[in-house]
Amino acid sequence: MNAPPIAKVYGASVVALPENLYIPPDALTVFLEETFEGPLDLLLYLIKRRNLDIMAISVSKVTEQYLAYIALMETLKIELAAEYLVMAATLAEIKSRLLLPQPEAEVQEEDPRAELARRLKEYEQFKQAALLLDQMPRAGRDIFPVVVEPDLPFRPLPRPKLSLAELTAAARRLLVQAERFAIHIVARETLSVRERMVDILDRLRRKPQLSFTSLFDPAEGRAGAVVTFLALLELCRQGLVEVHQREPLGFLEVQSACT
Amino acid sequence: MHLKLLVEALLFASPEPLASRQLLALLKDEGVKRAELEAVLAELQADYQDRALELVHVASGWRFQVRREFSTWVNRLFPEKIGRPSRALLETLAIIAYRQPITRGEIEAIRGVSINSSIVNTLKELGWIRIVGHKEVPGRPELLATTERFLNDFNLNSLRQLPPIAADEEQSAGQ
Amino acid sequence: MHLKLLVEALLFASPEPLASRQLLALLKDEGVKRAELEAVLAELQADYQDRALELVHVASGWRFQVRREFSTWVNRLFPEKIGRPSRALLETLAIIAYRQPITRGEIEAIRGVSINSSIVNTLKELGWIRIVGHKEVPGRPELLATTERFLNDFNLNSLRQLPPIAADEEQSAGQ
Numbered sequence: 001m002n003a004p005p006i007a008k009v010y011g012a013s014v015v016a017l018p019e020n021l022y023i024p025p026d027a028l029t030v031f032l033e034e035t036f037e038g039p040l041d042l043l044l045y046l047i048k049r050r051n052l053d054i055m056a057i058s059v060s061k062v063t064e065q066y067l068a069y070i071a072l073m074e075t076l077k078i079e080l081a082a083e084y085l086v087m088a089a090t091l092a093e094i095k096s097r098l099l100l101p102q103p104e105a106e107v108q109e110e111d112p113r114a115e116l117a118r119r120l121k122e123y124e125q126f127k128q129a130a131l132l133l134d135q136m137p138r139a140g141r142d143i144f145p146v147v148v149e150p151d152l153p154f155r156p157l158p159r160p161k162l163s164l165a166e167l168t169a170a171a172r173r174l175l176v177q178a179e180r181f182a183i184h185i186v187a188r189e190t191l192s193v194r195e196r197m198v199d200i201l202d203r204l205r206r207k208p209q210l211s212f213t214s215l216f217d218p219a220e221g222r223a224g225a226v227v228t229f230l231a232l233l234e235l236c237r238q239g240l241v242e243v244h245q246r247e248p249l250g251f252l253e254v255q256s257a258c259t
Numbered sequence: 260m261h262l263k264l265l266v267e268a269l270l271f272a273s274p275e276p277l278a279s280r281q282l283l284a285l286l287k288d289e290g291v292k293r294a295e296l297e298a299v300l301a302e303l304q305a306d307y308q309d310r311a312l313e314l315v316h317v318a319s320g321w322r323f324q325v326r327r328e329f330s331t332w333v334n335r336l337f338p339e340k341i342g343r344p345s346r347a348l349l350e351t352l353a354i355i356a357y358r359q360p361i362t363r364g365e366i367e368a369i370r371g372v373s374i375n376s377s378i379v380n381t382l383k384e385l386g387w388i389r390i391v392g393h394k395e396v397p398g399r400p401e402l403l404a405t406t407e408r409f410l411n412d413f414n415l416n417s418l419r420q421l422p423p424i425a426a427d428e429e430q431s432a433g434q
Numbered sequence: 435m436h437l438k439l440l441v442e443a444l445l446f447a448s449p450e451p452l453a454s455r456q457l458l459a460l461l462k463d464e465g466v467k468r469a470e471l472e473a474v475l476a477e478l479q480a481d482y483q484d485r486a487l488e489l490v491h492v493a494s495g496w497r498f499q500v501r502r503e504f505s506t507w508v509n510r511l512f513p514e515k516i517g518r519p520s521r522a523l524l525e526t527l528a529i530i531a532y533r534q535p536i537t538r539g540e541i542e543a544i545r546g547v548s549i550n551s552s553i554v555n556t557l558k559e560l561g562w563i564r565i566v567g568h569k570e571v572p573g574r575p576e577l578l579a580t581t582e583r584f585l586n587d588f589n590l591n592s593l594r595q596l597p598p599i600a601a602d603e604e605q606s607a608g609q
Contacts, residue, residue, distance in 0.1 A: 079311030329443035
């Protein structure tokens with residue numbers, strides 16, 4: 001009688017595993033690791049497959065299967081998680097203890113299977129609990145908490161707590177440090193020059209062209225003129241404003257560079 | 260302003276569930292009494308009876324949520340959502356939920372395998388577990404417990420609503 | 435499943451407004467026609483007529499929102515936190531104050547890290563900085579400067595009253 005085919009390859013029946021059939025060890029490891037959550041899970045599977053009650057495990061049968069499984073892995077030179085090997089040792093120990101005759105005086109000694117059965121039962125309960133948890137309605141998967149945007153009138157942002165001292169400290173830390181590393185110092189600018197630069201830019205935004213003289217405030221005196229002139233030079237240098245003179249010795253006109 | 264609509268507005272606008280206590284504090288100026296609030300919450304629940312939403316009470320309070328029967332359609336909104344949690348993650352979570360506070364070593368003893376740290380980290384990142392202390396044994400391992408967020412996300416009011424598992428029943432019976 | 439409830443579920447669950455086109459795509463399997471969808475949206479609008487919510491059409495589509503008349507109460511959910519400014523905000527403001535007018539790129543060069551646009555926007559919203567022009571370089575970046583509001587809030591009469599920092603002191607000494 002022919003053996004039943006185990007597979008069909010290109011239409012031809014294959015009755016025996018080819019000798020050189022190669023199962024990549026990685027594939028089996030993945031199988032073991034993805035299918036079973038550890039030795040307890042594998043043991044549970046072996047017990048359930050035989051429809052046995054955990055409390056009445058036939059240790060020798062289950063042990064044989066378990067060890068066969070582990071042996072297969074080892075012949076395939078698969079590195080097993082250490083826990084699988086520990087369990088194999090435990091099973092072997094239980095089996096050997098059951099084979100030994102119990103001394104009369106110690107009849108009451110606990111059945112070595114009991115501890116294993118307790119662990120299996122406990123693990124099975126949590127395996128069950130994990131399934132129950134997974135079936136419960138979960139936010140984001142089954143139920144969706146609702147948050148509706150309110151239609152709020154504009155509310156000015158609250159001002160963060162910030163002191164002038166903190167601001168100055170930050171500027172000192174950053175700017176002094178940055179300038180220490182700078183290759184050259186561009187210009188000797190004081191804050192008053194910078195303030196005047198912004199003033200000029202502002203005025204140019206309101207009025208595209210200004211006469212040079214209108215930039216000076218006579219009340220500020222010579223110092224004011226110097227600051228204004230420095231500001232203007234700096235703005236020219238940065239390409240932010242243009243200064244035009246239509247005729248030699250004519251009036252200077254200042255306009256923003258973008259126009 | 261109608262109290263029911265005020266409560267409705269607050270519940271919809273709040274990014275987190277609102278406890279009755281919080282609602283009463285938010286409506287302090289209106290002098291709302293607890294009994295009035297409760298009546299209004301019951302009314303709201305009834306109002307949404309036949310709608311896609313339901314008003315439920317979870318661990319941190321009241322929230323509106325889209326009912327479970329619409330999840331097929333709602334999930335189409337989030338096509339790139341990450342996959343299902345692994346069995347290892349769910350088993351670890353289950354053990355923490357039913358046996359908290361518990362150390363990682365104790366979880367490993369129950370599962371019979373070591374736990375990858377990434378599982379504990381993922382559970383922390385999900386906001387489902389937290390460290391509630393350290394066990395006074397060598398190494399002072401962390402004691403893990405579930406969070407209020409875990410209860411909210413699993414639509415629960417309290418840990419007592421977790422489905423009973425056999426071991427717990429036995430223990431209760433034995434006590 | 436009732437189409438109206440499906441649309442309701444999708445609108446409530448979506449973090450963003452949904453355009454009719456998107457709704458039709460999400461309900462493609464149900465073979466929903468545009469006219470049906472429009473009828474259902476109108477029905478939903480009517481359903482929420484007397485509630486704290488309204489279904490509105492904004493630029494990017496349909497969304498439920500809490501009506502404006504409840505803003506007094508909703509605002510209580512989000513108490514103004516007068517928080518500490520972030521380090522990035524503090525430093526950006528400091529550089530603008532001392533080196534105005536300045537472009538964002540120049541600030542980045544000084545700080546050595548890029549600046550999130552939200553920082554510049556927050557400073558504008560706070561009324562502390564403004565755009566005073568554009569630098570005539572490729573990209574014409576905005577030139578940022580402080581405002582009068584900034585001076586008021588920091589109790590200054592003019593920028594000259596900003597305390598000198600070392601680099602400025604040296605410069606002043608050199609003049």
